[in-house]
Amino acid sequence: MSSVTRDYYEILSVERTADGEEIKRSYRRLALKYHPDRNPGDAEAEIKFKEAAAAYEVLSDPEKRKLYDQYGHDGLRQSRGPAAHDFSRMNVEDIFSMFNDIFGGGGGGGGGFGGQRRGVARGYDLETEVELTLEEVSTGVEREVHFTRLDVCETCTGTGAKKGSAPIKCPTCGGQGKVQQTGFGGMFRMVTACPACRGRGQIIKDFCETCKGKGRMPRKRTIGVKIPAGVSDGQAVRVAGEGEPPPPELSPAGEGLRGDLHVGIRVREHTLFEREGDNLHLELPITFAQAALGAEIDVPTLDGKAKLVIPRATQPGASFEVRSKGLPELRSGRPGNLIVTVKVEVPRKLTKAQEKMLRDYAASEDQAVLPETQGFWKKVKDLMHGA
Numbered sequence: 382m383s384s385v386t387r388d389y390y391e392i393l394s395v396e397r398t399a400d401g402e403e404i405k406r407s408y409r410r411l412a413l414k415y416h417p418d419r420n421p422g423d424a425e426a427e428i429k430f431k432e433a434a435a436a437y438e439v440l441s442d443p444e445k446r447k448l449y450d451q452y453g454h455d456g457l458r459q460s461r462g463p464a465a466h467d468f469s470r471m472n473v474e475d476i477f478s479m480f481n482d483i484f485g486g487g488g489g490g491g492g493g494f495g496g497q498r499r500g501v502a503r504g505y506d507l508e509t510e511v512e513l514t515l516e517e518v519s520t521g522v523e524r525e526v527h528f529t530r531l532d533v534c535e536t537c538t539g540t541g542a543k544k545g546s547a548p549i550k551c552p553t554c555g556g557q558g559k560v561q562q563t564g565f566g567g568m569f570r571m572v573t574a575c576p577a578c579r580g581r582g583q584i585i586k587d588f589c590e591t592c593k594g595k596g597r598m599p600r601k602r603t604i605g606v607k608i609p610a611g612v613s614d615g616q617a618v619r620v621a622g623e624g625e626p627p628p629p630e631l632s633p634a635g636e637g638l639r640g641d642l643h644v645g646i647r648v649r650e651h652t653l654f655e656r657e658g659d660n661l662h663l664e665l666p667i668t669f670a671q672a673a674l675g676a677e678i679d680v681p682t683l684d685g686k687a688k689l690v691i692p693r694a695t696q697p698g699a700s701f702e703v704r705s706k707g708l709p710e711l712r713s714g715r716p717g718n719l720i721v722t723v724k725v726e727v728p729r730k731l732t733k734a735q736e737k738m739l740r741d742y743a744a745s746e747d748q749a750v751l752p753e754t755q756g757f758w759k760k761v762k763d764l765m766h767g768a
Contacts, residue, residue: 389436389449397450401441408437413508419529419599502627502637505531508617510645513608515656518648519683519708521610526644530625531597533635537589540633541596548583551575558582558630580630596629606644611659611711614648653681659717660707666726667691680721682706689721697725 390397393407411433413419420426439445439457448456509528533539542548550556554575562571574580588594606620624640631637648656655662665680675693679686680703687703700722707717731739 387432389440392432392436393440395440399440404437404440408433408441410508413506419531421599502631504627504635504638504640505625506640506643507624508643508645510647511606511608512647512649513612514649515651515654515661515708516683517608518612519610521608523605523607525603526606526642527601527603528642529599529601530623532600533626534589534592534596534598536591537596538633539596539629539635540585541589541592541594541629542585543587543589546585546587548581548585551578551582551584553577554582556582574630581633582630596633597625604642608644608646609711610714611709612646612648613711614646616646618644618646620644654683654719656708657720659710659715660720661717662720662722664724665689665721666724667695669725669727671695672697672723672725680719682719683708687719691723695723695725697723699723 390399393399393404393411395403395407399407412430415426415430415433417423417427417430439449445457507528507530509526511524511526513522513524534541537544540548551558554560554577558575558578558580559572560575562573575582578584585594589596592598602623604620604623606618608618612618620642622639623642626632626635626639627637653663661683663680665678667676667678670676671678671691672695673693675695676691678689678691680689682703683706687706689701689703691701700720703719703721705716706719709716728735
């Protein structure tokens, strides 16, 4: 498996200083993204799914993580503690059963993969993303979101069995859906989903021709999602009940609570403004004359223009506030400010009149400046005359 040579922190896209919650969130996101049911026939996605599981098993365990940080993969292989699992040989559903706590099992916090909350089966949460402009962040927007979710197969109503047939009790687990495994010389035991029935407690002899025995079918869905004003990059909007129904092993017909859809926000970089919380920053070029004498100028904002008074003798790099022209605060709606930092530009070309005025000004300050540039032919004439 490729994960034995790849860095576990790199696989989960976290820093080495990441805490347990950050590691858990990253693994959950990757497991959702690369789940084979959402990537049918994609061998690379299954590899990445199992890589993420291997990385999470180590980095979520303080002892294994310490060993890994000190000695890398060799340290884990030589450890006398519980051995790491070979996820490349494991069934996908078995992997989910191992980490059921972070996919919603046990409730608390609302959501996840096929867990139960207060005795009610709950479906998978889903994630997707939308990209917004700063203008859209400023006003809020409703966006169409396209995603694919697994829904109950209409042909077999979720059983996975061919019409006219029915599942039978699994002979491997006796209908329990779970088996107990012993490892590392009998020093520990682990209860996992039955590999024969994948935790359902039943096996199917005649598969449904539509879903091939899975009981679920991928379906594309489009919904409108209201994005509130003031959201930040990396935040998410939760749409309750737009996730998946409970998995077949918990409820073949999908009865229970659907998961939620989490719409992640990505904010596109702006050509003029930089964001800092609810404030916006703008670098504004002004002329030497405006800086020295002062001026009233128009500055761009997200919704048009605003007046800004530049006082006399303004120095390069000075900053000014334009009140209430930033972004709204997410909860209160109170607007931030626009911070304008001036940049005094030196003109690249001067007319003769402008150059004379500047030379007169320099002379009044008794400042030394370069002499006036002579024309090419005048230089040639002076050179020849001197010769």
